Amino acid sequence: MTRIRDLIRHFGLPRIIIGLFLLLLFLVAPFVGVKVSTSLSDTLNRFGMNCVLVLAMVPMIHSGCGLNFGLPLGIISGLLGATISMECQFTGMTSFLMAIVFATPFALLLGWGYGQLLNKVKGGEMMIATYVGFSSVAFMCMMWLLLPFKNPTMVWGYSGSGLRTTISTEGYYLHILNDFLSIKLNEHLTIPTGMLLFFALLAFIMWAFLHTKTGTAMTAVGSNPVFARASGISVDRIRTLSVIMSTWLGAVGILVYQQSFGFIQLYMGPFYMALPAVSAILIGGASVNKASITNVVIGTFLFQGILTMTPSVMNSVIHTDMSEVIRIVVSNGMILYALTRKTEATR
Amino acid sequence: MSALKITKGESIKRFVANNLVPLLFLLICIFGIPLSGYSANYLISEVIVRISRNAFLIISLLIPIMAGMGLNFGMTLGAMAGQIGLIYISDWGVVGIPGMVLAAIISTPISILLGWWCGKILNMAKGREMVTSYIIGFFMNGIYQLVVLYGMGSLIPVRSPSLVLPRGYGIRNTVNLAGIRKSLDSLLTIKLFGITFPIATVAIIALLCFFILWFKKTKLGQDMRAVGQDMEVARAAGIQVERTRIVSIIISTVLAGYGMIIYLQNIGTLNTYNSHSQIGMFSVAALLVGGASVAKANIRNVFLGVILFHLMFIISPMAGKNLIGQAQLGEYFRVFVSYGVITVSLVLYEIRKKREQGYEGARLAAEQKESK
Numbered sequence: 001m002t003r004i005r006d007l008i009r010h011f012g013l014p015r016i017i018i019g020l021f022l023l024l025l026f027l028v029a030p031f032v033g034v035k036v037s038t039s040l041s042d043t044l045n046r047f048g049m050n051c052v053l054v055l056a057m058v059p060m061i062h063s064g065c066g067l068n069f070g071l072p073l074g075i076i077s078g079l080l081g082a083t084i085s086m087e088c089q090f091t092g093m094t095s096f097l098m099a100i101v102f103a104t105p106f107a108l109l110l111g112w113g114y115g116q117l118l119n120k121v122k123g124g125e126m127m128i129a130t131y132v133g134f135s136s137v138a139f140m141c142m143m144w145l146l147l148p149f150k151n152p153t154m155v156w157g158y159s160g161s162g163l164r165t166t167i168s169t170e171g172y173y174l175h176i177l178n179d180f181l182s183i184k185l186n187e188h189l190t191i192p193t194g195m196l197l198f199f200a201l202l203a204f205i206m207w208a209f210l211h212t213k214t215g216t217a218m219t220a221v222g223s224n225p226v227f228a229r230a231s232g233i234s235v236d237r238i239r240t241l242s243v244i245m246s247t248w249l250g251a252v253g254i255l256v257y258q259q260s261f262g263f264i265q266l267y268m269g270p271f272y273m274a275l276p277a278v279s280a281i282l283i284g285g286a287s288v289n290k291a292s293i294t295n296v297v298i299g300t301f302l303f304q305g306i307l308t309m310t311p312s313v314m315n316s317v318i319h320t321d322m323s324e325v326i327r328i329v330v331s332n333g334m335i336l337y338a339l340t341r342k343t344e345a346t347r
Numbered sequence: 348m349s350a351l352k353i354t355k356g357e358s359i360k361r362f363v364a365n366n367l368v369p370l371l372f373l374l375i376c377i378f379g380i381p382l383s384g385y386s387a388n389y390l391i392s393e394v395i396v397r398i399s400r401n402a403f404l405i406i407s408l409l410i411p412i413m414a415g416m417g418l419n420f421g422m423t424l425g426a427m428a429g430q431i432g433l434i435y436i437s438d439w440g441v442v443g444i445p446g447m448v449l450a451a452i453i454s455t456p457i458s459i460l461l462g463w464w465c466g467k468i469l470n471m472a473k474g475r476e477m478v479t480s481y482i483i484g485f486f487m488n489g490i491y492q493l494v495v496l497y498g499m500g501s502l503i504p505v506r507s508p509s510l511v512l513p514r515g516y517g518i519r520n521t522v523n524l525a526g527i528r529k530s531l532d533s534l535l536t537i538k539l540f541g542i543t544f545p546i547a548t549v550a551i552i553a554l555l556c557f558f559i560l561w562f563k564k565t566k567l568g569q570d571m572r573a574v575g576q577d578m579e580v581a582r583a584a585g586i587q588v589e590r591t592r593i594v595s596i597i598i599s600t601v602l603a604g605y606g607m608i609i610y611l612q613n614i615g616t617l618n619t620y621n622s623h624s625q626i627g628m629f630s631v632a633a634l635l636v637g638g639a640s641v642a643k644a645n646i647r648n649v650f651l652g653v654i655l656f657h658l659m660f661i662i663s664p665m666a667g668k669n670l671i672g673q674a675q676l677g678e679y680f681r682v683f684v685s686y687g688v689i690t691v692s693l694v695l696y697e698i699r700k701k702r703e704q705g706y707e708g709a710r711l712a713a714e715q716k717e718s719k
Contacts, residue, residue, distance in 0.1 A: 069478075117694065120697070120698055120701070121693075121698065121701075122701075123474070123697070124477075124693065124696075124697045126475060126478040127477045127478045127481070127693055128690065128693050128697065130478065130481065131686055131689050131690040131693060132690055134686040134689075134690075135683060135686035135687040135689075138679060138683035138685075138687070139683050139687075141679040141682065141683070142676055142679045142680060142683060145673060145675065145676055145679070146671075146676070162673075275485070322493075324492070325492045325496070325497070326489075328485065328486070328488060328489030329486065329490065329493070332482050332485040332489060333486055333489075335482045335486075336468065336479065336482050336483065339472045339475060339478065339482065340472045340479070
């Protein structure tokens with residue numbers, strides 16, 4: 001009995017409930033006429049789409065900057081990279097890689113500024129991060145209208161200026177990672193190998209980085225800044241570095257998301273994109289100041305699994321689509337749970 | 348003499364630093380008004396409409412600030428309660444002032460319950476109340492949708508078919524509040540220079556202002572200020588910190604519910620699933636524009652904030668159109684400014700807090716040196 005209780009405590013009750021719920025959905029699915037292979041394929045696909053964005057949470061949590069509600073800032077860098085790459089008419093793999101190349105200076109610059117700002121407001125990072133994200137999205141709304149893009153697939157047809165709200169990535173980098181080495185198991189089940197490999201690569205780099213000297217310093221800053229300063233670590237520099245990494249990963253994450261999704265969403269598109277990523281990593285068992293790569297993988301899988309499965313299963317069972325409500329309640333409930341856990345907060 | 352001059356210069360600098368946000372807004376408005384090309388009469392009457400519409404909601408934010416809980420983004424909970432009240436009076440067909448009063452009566456217990464729950468959660472997340480209350484707003488939005496979109500008409504009885512979606516349950520996206528539309532605003536009006544003043548609404552807002560002023564002087568109000576200053580000291584002085592904090596959130600939620608009813612009677616239609624979602628953000632932004640901070644806000648901030656913030660809101664689409672030829676740009680500009688203002692105020696507050704802590708530390712160190 002105590003062993004079970006220990007296990008539950010170790011694994012986290014919400015995570016078990018959500019895991020069981022997902023399992024239940026998968027078990028019920030065949031009986032209500034939902035194809036498990038299609039659902040599994042969708043879940044894998046959405047896992048691949050979102051996991052880099054979730055991975056972007058890790059560095060900032062490690063350095064004690066809290067949950068990165070300012071993820072839209074990274075997403076904006078990614079969007080700038082994507083649009084510039086398309087403006088230059090790169091196609092295929094080159095366009096994807098060039099998008100990353102173009103996004104990088106923006107991510108570094110914005111991330112640096114964002115990091116400097118967060119260093120000035122230690123303790124109140126999360127609220128300010130949220131509003132930095134919001135105001136940057138709103139600022140870019142104006143920029144998308146004004147920036148001199150010319151590519152006819154991207155700008156409004158009738159006025160010839162101002163970017164469209166959604167831009168198709170078809171002909172540029174649509175499914176560039178999805179189709180790379182993809183394995184078709186049967187008609188309904190395809191494994192997007194390239195996308196998963198790309199994530200694995202980034203996750204490995206992140207894992208390796210956290211084990212270098214700088215990575216260990218980052219963990220030290222996150223768990224005890226006073227101690228870290230006493231051992232000669234420049235707290236502010238490490239924190240800035242972590243914010244830059246988060247921002248850059250956010251930029252790459254949105255590019256991975258777009259190549260699978262097929263559309264670039266501009267204007268208010270990135271507005272609420274931080275919340276799903278935040279709740280995914282929390283569902284994976286991370287807390288406000290502790291996160292690992294495993295948390296990212298488990299969390300993204302559980303969260304995206306529920307998002308994929310609930311609409312199809314619910315629709316077949318009670319003939320109403322409650323998935324949106326369930327998404328809101330689960331994701332925000334998870335964030336609330338993490339914010340109110342005291343023991344973790346004063347670690 | 349020279350010393351005096353420096354203090355004068357410093358005091359100006361200090362005034363600017365402390366009122367950076369309102370001054371910035373004043374500047375935007377001064378530049379924007381001629382660009383928009385609106386007449387003074389139009390602007391004044393619009394601003395008066397906005398004051399009567401929004402002031403009550405914004406005042407509901409004051410009490411949690413007093414209790415040191417920051418900006419209560421959880422006021423959306425109250426707004427939801429108010430909306431549920433309005434849905435019911437539309438269902439029962441109660442119109443006019445009695446309808447509004449009934450809606451307020453229905454909203455009160457819901458607000459109290461939600462506020463109590465919100466306060467409980469915020470007590471578990473001390474030190475990050477704002478971000479938590481912000482997420483609570485999102486979370487409750489999910490529950491609200493569950494109740495209104497799926498529960499009403501199936502589990503919770505709703506009689507009138509004009510309210511219910513064609514599928515048989517769930518409330519329609521827009522509820523026409525024709526029955527109570529402007530019933531408070533047009534109860535008593537005075538027309539001066541072609542501008543209509545809604546005396547009844549203004550009177551209610553004034554009443555609320557007096558209530559806030561009176562409340563600050565009561566035992567509970569003093570307790571709240573003590574809790575806001577320092578929780579540990581307040582606890583040592585025998586104040587029930589947790590309870591006081593919960594009460595402050597409950598009052599704020601209930602007031603937000605009433606505020607939402609006043610707001611919607613002016614608008615005249617209820618967007619069942621959208622009306623409440625933006626309210627928290629706009630109210631907070633308006634309060635901050637008025638020069639309030641996370642730790643300090645008063646009634647003057649509310650009115651200055653409503654005037655400046657909504658002036659910007661009215662003029663920016665037109666100014667954007669006349670300046671660049673795109674009204675859309677002005678729309679985005681005002682969204683950007685709303686969020687930007689909140690960001691800047693939050694950052695300034697945190698920096699100031701840190702500076703004060705540093706100053707306090709230096710003072711303590713100096714004292715210790717002296718005593719040695």
